[in-house]
Amino acid sequence: MKHWMFRCRDVSRMVSESMDRELPWQKRMGIRLHLMMCRLCTRHKKQLEMIRELMGRYSRALEESGSLSLSLTSEEKGRIKDLLQNSLNSPPSGQQ
Amino acid sequence: MSTEPLEWVDLYSDQLYAYALRMVRSHDLALDLVQETFLAALAGKDSFESRSKEKTWLFGILKHKILDHLRKKDRHTSLDEHDEEKHAWEKHFNEQGKWTIPPGLWNAKAEDLFERKEFFDILEKCISRLTENLAHVFMLREIQEETSESVCQTLNISQNNLWTRMYRARTAIRECLEEHWFSDK
Numbered sequence: 001m002k003h004w005m006f007r008c009r010d011v012s013r014m015v016s017e018s019m020d021r022e023l024p025w026q027k028r029m030g031i032r033l034h035l036m037m038c039r040l041c042t043r044h045k046k047q048l049e050m051i052r053e054l055m056g057r058y059s060r061a062l063e064e065s066g067s068l069s070l071s072l073t074s075e076e077k078g079r080i081k082d083l084l085q086n087s088l089n090s091p092p093s094g095q096q
Numbered sequence: 097m098s099t100e101p102l103e104w105v106d107l108y109s110d111q112l113y114a115y116a117l118r119m120v121r122s123h124d125l126a127l128d129l130v131q132e133t134f135l136a137a138l139a140g141k142d143s144f145e146s147r148s149k150e151k152t153w154l155f156g157i158l159k160h161k162i163l164d165h166l167r168k169k170d171r172h173t174s175l176d177e178h179d180e181e182k183h184a185w186e187k188h189f190n191e192q193g194k195w196t197i198p199p200g201l202w203n204a205k206a207e208d209l210f211e212r213k214e215f216f217d218i219l220e221k222c223i224s225r226l227t228e229n230l231a232h233v234f235m236l237r238e239i240q241e242e243t244s245e246s247v248c249q250t251l252n253i254s255q256n257n258l259w260t261r262m263y264r265a266r267t268a269i270r271e272c273l274e275e276h277w278f279s280d281k
Contacts, residue, residue, distance in 0.1 A: 007193030009186075016263040020237065020244045021255070044199045048266055051273070053206040054219060055238035061210075062115045062239070063155060071110040072127070080109065080131050081102050087138055088101070 006030045008041050015045045019052065101138050108151055109134075112158050119162050119235055121224070129165065133158045159240055163250045170232050170251045188267075199270070202278050215277060222272035226265055233258055234265035 011034050014027055023031070035042050072080075109130055116126035136157050188197045209215045226234060232251060236242045242250070248258050 007189075008195050009189035009193035012188075013263050016266050017259045019266075020259055020262055040195050040198045043201070044270075047199055047202055047270055050202065050206050051266060051269055052238060054210065056241075057206065057210050058216075058219065059239045059241065062118060063111060063151075072113050072130075076127060077105050077109055080134055081105050083131060084101050084105070084134055084138055087135060 006034045008034075008038060011035070011038070011041050012044055015041070016048060019048065101134070101141065104134060104137065104150065104154065108154055111151070112154060115155070116158060116162065118220075118223075119239065120165060121231075125165070129158060129161050132161055136161075162240065163236075163242075163246075166232050166236065167250050167252070170229065170253075200274050200278055202274075204278075218273065218276045222269050222276070225272060226268055230261055230265040230268065233261045234269070237262060 011031055014023065014031055017023065018028070018031070035045065112130045112133060113126055116129045117123065120126055120129065133154060137154055140157075188195060190196045223231070223235070233247055233253075236247045236250070237244070244255065244258055247253075248255055251258075253261075
């Protein structure tokens, strides 16, 4: 690994990449050494990690509660129920 | 099966819709996907006994449909086409690769931030501002929590394409949050 591969610009990209795959150990080592000496890149890494944590909470919030956002109108729900009812009432022709 | 299929609509349609709307960014499309999810669930309900919970199962069906939708929609563009984005994320560094616009201080914990509605609204706004190609990968990875392999396969993109789009998306979100929340706190 060349020393110039671990400038802040490269490290910031590699830190992001490490969140999507496991980097080869040489890169992991190079990043760790850089971060020990660079508070800005350390700060950046923590911010990306916080974004991931926020997105995880966001994801769970979306699945848990419909009250976070607009919900379907009762007409829209009624139409879906009608569709399901039709499907229940008329099975596929192969079964008759 | 404890509840009737029609009850599922009352119990789960809002959550399913809220999730779909964020992922596909269109009311009509989200509604279609929710509808298709219920129809597919109805058709498959006899095999439901082996699934854990109704809601988890329904969400599983919806997420598959979202993957199918994004598979068709993603433009599979080459990275060079995003020149504007390229300049946006490179402007933070000079020719020597050092920070020119450094990251600011974020003095907060995720759990505290999340309690505040104003922050939540800003987070949502930042996500909605992502360009489509960045939004696809970012939401599949960070909201739907698909693996990198799954995202590459679904969108038919290379790993390199994924990593680059994710870096640009994270950069855009970071900058947006910094500008609209952290800069005056």
